[in-house]
Amino acid sequence: MNVVVQNIERADQSVIDRLANCGVATVHEAQGRKGLLASYMRPIYSGACIAGSAVTILAPPCDNWMVHVAIEQIKPGDVLVLATTSPSDAGYFGDLLATSAQARGCLGLIIDAGVRDIKDLTEMQFPVWSKAIGAQGTVKETLGSVNVPVVCAGAALNAGDIIVADDDGVCVVAREEAAEVADKSEARVALEEEKRQRLAGGELGLDMYKMRERLAEKGLKYV
Amino acid sequence: MNVVVQNIERADQSVIDRLANCGVATVHEAQGRKGLLASYMRPIYSGACIAGSAVTILAPPCDNWMVHVAIEQIKPGDVLVLATTSPSDAGYFGDLLATSAQARGCLGLIIDAGVRDIKDLTEMQFPVWSKAIGAQGTVKETLGSVNVPVVCAGAALNAGDIIVADDDGVCVVAREEAAEVADKSEARVALEEEKRQRLAGGELGLDMYKMRERLAEKGLKYV
């Protein structure tokens, strides 16, 4: 029942890099407004923007044993994603585990639980998106699983899916759809750049998007 | 039923500027401890302090169409205030809308819902006080209203009322009371500066405010 899936498939690195450049809000829109994790998942420091393949951890409450197991499965460019089998705010992850994960090439952690050693992680520039910050320790008593499908912060995902995370939150892209979503995301970015120029010049969205007629049809009254 | 009120009255700019200089905590005290929005309204970055006339938006849940309509009503120095008709954490506002609002002279946004593109908004120095941060997108399907009275984060306000916002939160001052509140706020600031000097020098509040006798009367025992 407790398994470690060792050889997961990953998307092309070039596709992952393109998703990282687009950011969470754009990727989320480009794939049809799905895949967002709950908005309580917040970064421990501002400004990080990453994308990588998910190495998933399904952990018992207050037990971080499986994180050690998962770190062995990391390939450079991966992102750890930890879900729990019962809600927990305990601090599963701190600077020692970050040191080990970073040494394996891990880009960051998404954790539906707590994290600690915030100051050290910030200095190391190891970004974490978490439900809580807290020093409460954990144990190493009960097995979980690695690289099984999980529900993390309300979103279902599989190992090898692509995690995109920045100051806006965290979004997951299914591995099979990654290339298509990257195409659509880049198209949005190009389009938005043009719009930005026009809006910065003072043109109104009402005119640029030709909204006035439809607003009038729906019955909006100016008084 | 869905209206855009076009010509709202605004307070004198000089009064608004005086309120901005005093900050939220002082203004709130000066007007008799009223007008604060709920404390869950937090700034997306630290250090901003603004005051401006409210251009109000009453929006349906997960629908940001009315923001476009409201931007046309902005005059330089205004602040957008968005309330929803049903609770929503969706990301109604991002960098494109901010570009457009900023081009019209808007100073910032108060939103009882979610905001996204946090990194861009921070770089643009367009401050937002919001209930949530989240990339979840919105649609443009249903009408709302602009410049009608709203209840935003638990506080009732009218278009043209003055919004003061800083790291302590958000406070609203009724337009009719703005000059009087500015007077009282500045008086408090002057008084506090004098107190600060004395307290920094080691004088105790117990002595400065002559509290010892009243504490004893109420029955406080030193043991």
Next chain:
Amino acid sequence: MNVVVQNIERADQSVIDRLANCGVATVHEAQGRKGLLASYMRPIYSGACIAGSAVTILAPPCDNWMVHVAIEQIKPGDVLVLATTSPSDAGYFGDLLATSAQARGCLGLIIDAGVRDIKDLTEMQFPVWSKAIGAQGTVKETLGSVNVPVVCAGAALNAGDIIVADDDGVCVVAREEAAEVADKSEARVALEEEKRQRLAGGELGLDMYKMRERLAEKGLKYV
């Protein structure tokens, strides 16, 4: 019933300093994973790390009178700890009180309620860990007590106990146990430094902690 306990016992300053150097997560672990305050207690700015003897305040809701009383009891190196008799998010503490407390040598404030004047407190480098940020004012009408035992953010503590606080949260160490906890904390720090070197070099926790056998015994399957 309302008392101010004047001469509280404090731990040795050298012991307190050693705890400050170790930080919350380490101290919490070293004393057997107890003493943490609730994780909703967050610092108003990042990077502060303090330890000091608790001067406790038990305050009525929305009434900060007792803070003035407590400030007189502060000795250099102390930390104020405020608990309320009923939940309150009001802003009990701002820049004037911080000026006064800092003039007495106070290192910071732990408050299970609200704080305001965030920008000023940040500039003064007076750190506060609080449940809320909010400008809502308080009154000076009702007595409370100073230096009595309190329950603050879910943790029971006595005046003179040592408060350790950093970006990870807040932890309390009983005065009687402080020296022993400092010893154990420093031992952990030394041990962790060695582990960090090995993990940074690429050694796996699975090998360093010799976990593989026990994982297999428990039934973990690699697939």
Next chain:
Amino acid sequence: MNVVVQNIERADQSVIDRLANCGVATVHEAQGRKGLLASYMRPIYSGACIAGSAVTILAPPCDNWMVHVAIEQIKPGDVLVLATTSPSDAGYFGDLLATSAQARGCLGLIIDAGVRDIKDLTEMQFPVWSKAIGAQGTVKETLGSVNVPVVCAGAALNAGDIIVADDDGVCVVAREEAAEVADKSEARVALEEEKRQRLAGGELGLDMYKMRERLAEKGLKYV
């Protein structure tokens, strides 16, 4: 600044009774989906359904003095509505106040704070919709106001507005709109009764509301 408004206007009793018969969900729809209080306002027991004119109380946190003042202003058929100037879960109201209010003809209480003596209130059949249940006591030290406009649980209302409350929550109807809303509510009830018969007979909403064509136009695919 602290006032008691003594002679408030009330809607016709017959209109109020008609609103009571329609219930919260219907009245809310009939007046254009506005006027709901936050959904955290829950009844202390199931099955009550009331409507009455609001006698409003604006109370300081943890101070129920103004409830005594407000009870004198009650006329038979009124409903007490208590808002606070700062959030509080304290138990402002219990069986003694309910006895007094009921003796004056009060139908119930809407309170954005706590209530206690739940068992007694249930036996007296005095319904309360509250944010919290809790025994924490209050004091009688600070003035508030009676029959001023308040924001209660996120909704703005005036004294004399009609409160409708049942197991679904609480809704406020502006006094001036009460007759019109009663007409529209009764029209909805009549219409719903007919629909209920047809749905109970097995007819599908898809057919009854002729939704199939519009669903196909929007692009819904059956697979």
Next chain:
Amino acid sequence: MNVVVQNIERADQSVIDRLANCGVATVHEAQGRKGLLASYMRPIYSGACIAGSAVTILAPPCDNWMVHVAIEQIKPGDVLVLATTSPSDAGYFGDLLATSAQARGCLGLIIDAGVRDIKDLTEMQFPVWSKAIGAQGTVKETLGSVNVPVVCAGAALNAGDIIVADDDGVCVVAREEAAEVADKSEARVALEEEKRQRLAGGELGLDMYKMRERLAEKGLKYV
């Protein structure tokens, strides 16, 4: 992108009935402590205990159009499960929809959003487990999907999976595992009945489960 999957596979009715008899806590344990929905999902009235095949609805926020579409897909003994694409507390479901669903043989509703007409639903004995109770209405503007995989209250599930719900909450059993889980659940029930007799007779769990030795080994001290 918006689809209605029409012919879903369902488990044997006899298996479903066996799961209903065992209840949520037992089924959850029997399948290895997985499949629970978040504990905020509460029944609108006490005492209901149901099991049925999930007809899933993925709905936009504040839009209940897809419920009408889903009702056509119901077969006797099914349970509706509604997840939203963005958090919403709106009242998606009331007595008319319940009348229609009940006419098709639906046993109840699991909804990660709000429900209304609580009094009517209770009288009809149509049980609902929901995140919220609220009268806030919804619209019929935007498509969603029916019988696609959803994440509801933190749990991932597919159409045709078995929902078990009672006063303890809601649990989902994968269709493929239903028979095995029913076997294990009934075995637990039989075992528990025997234990209950012994415990009721005064035997201690410490003795019945032979815990004393292991407690001593772990170091528990009696003082």
Next chain:
Amino acid sequence: MNVVVQNIERADQSVIDRLANCGVATVHEAQGRKGLLASYMRPIYSGACIAGSAVTILAPPCDNWMVHVAIEQIKPGDVLVLATTSPSDAGYFGDLLATSAQARGCLGLIIDAGVRDIKDLTEMQFPVWSKAIGAQGTVKETLGSVNVPVVCAGAALNAGDIIVADDDGVCVVAREEAAEVADKSEARVALEEEKRQRLAGGELGLDMYKMRERLAEKGLKYV
């Protein structure tokens, strides 16, 4: 470090019975408005009112092993009080444990975590006040302690202290103060009975408590 304290002192049964008759709100007032547990502690069914000596349990998160240990320490009339070392909503307690506890004379459970088998516990009339209801199971892996001082739902208490619990919540009375609090509680009950008669007869609290003069002094204006 993990201990079971076996012979705790208890208050006189007659004193405990007198406290049970007075109820939580009265006892809380009588002892100076202290000792309440957080208001999130709610009864699983309405109408129970108990008082008994606390047998305390300090349990690890999601581990109910210590409950078995504690049951052996129960004497007739005791109440179990479970606090956790880290927040947990797991279902620590169900019908089997209740059967065992009830066989030992236990009156009920106060648990700052989750409980399950709600329907069975209601039928057995074994009352529980809990933070959550949930079927999520627990393990029996890690030691805790029994009859040590704990902080439960924000209140500090010792084994042998008296727990009073009813529909209003939970209050703790220190064992040493129990007789005095019982005296004061009964005095309040007598006084309240007389007041109730007068208020039911229509006398106003304003007159009965002679409040009018003090209200005028404080500046209340009737308009």
